[in-house]
Amino acid sequence: VVAFASTEAVKDVMGALATRFHAAAVPDVASFRVTGGGVEATRPVMASKILAKTEAKGEMVFVSVRSGSYDASESPVTPELTAIPYEFDEGGLKTILKEVIKASGDKVDLNEASVVVAAGRGVKDDEGRKLIEELASLFNGAIGASRSVVETGMFDPSTQIGQTGKVVSPELYFAIGISGAIQHVAGMVNSKVIVAINKDEDAPIFQYATYGLVGDLYKILPPLIEKLREAKANA
Structure with a gap:
């Protein structure tokens, strides 16, 4: 199981990654658990009118998790990280991010507020x-x-x-x-x-x-x- 944060960037690429790796993909979940044959997730469907339980089976499953769905906690173990360098030709990009415009003002961020x-x-x-x-x-x-x-x-x-x-x-x-x-x-x-x-x-x-x-x-x-x-x- 590969878990991503459900950001705009992840929404853009997760489907393509899942296709490349022949993996199942469950986007924008509110919660999920690993089962014997894959992942069972709860996510909004029908234009966000209802919550549905979705089961994705396979040797590899990608999920993206909505912000705030879980509490941040310290891992009981220190993960082993491997850096994989990647180079690409910017001229081949079909979509280019020009600018990110943040909400005006100095108000407290919803995602960080206690x-x-x-x-x-x-x-x-x-x-x-x-x-x-x-x-x-x-x-x-x-x-x-x-x-x-x-x-x-x-x-x-x-x-x-x-x-x-x-x-x-x-x-x-x-x-x-x-x-x-x-x-x-x-x-x-x-x-x-x-x-x-x-x-x-x-x-x-x-x-x-x-x-x-x-x-x-x-x-x-x-x-x-x-x-x-x-x-x-x-x-």
């Missing part, structure tokens, strides 16, 4: 967006969002979390006004502590929450932010 404050459709206006931003700043955390609220234009596409966005696993995750659709949950379910705020007590997000608050986020967040400000000032 605290993520994520907004869903319950955040309906600038007042709600400012509450999300203020809560995130108090924790020096990153701002996230569900696909539905990103599509309204209220949050930048770089903040999108879920099967069609980023996968995160912070120490603390606030799901604010997020119903808990499987597409979003797949991007944050590995968070250590999940705090959900939603006025619908039957919202699926509460099934995954460590702590849940049922109520209007516009009434819950202001006093919470004020208490956090006081605690920070007295620390």
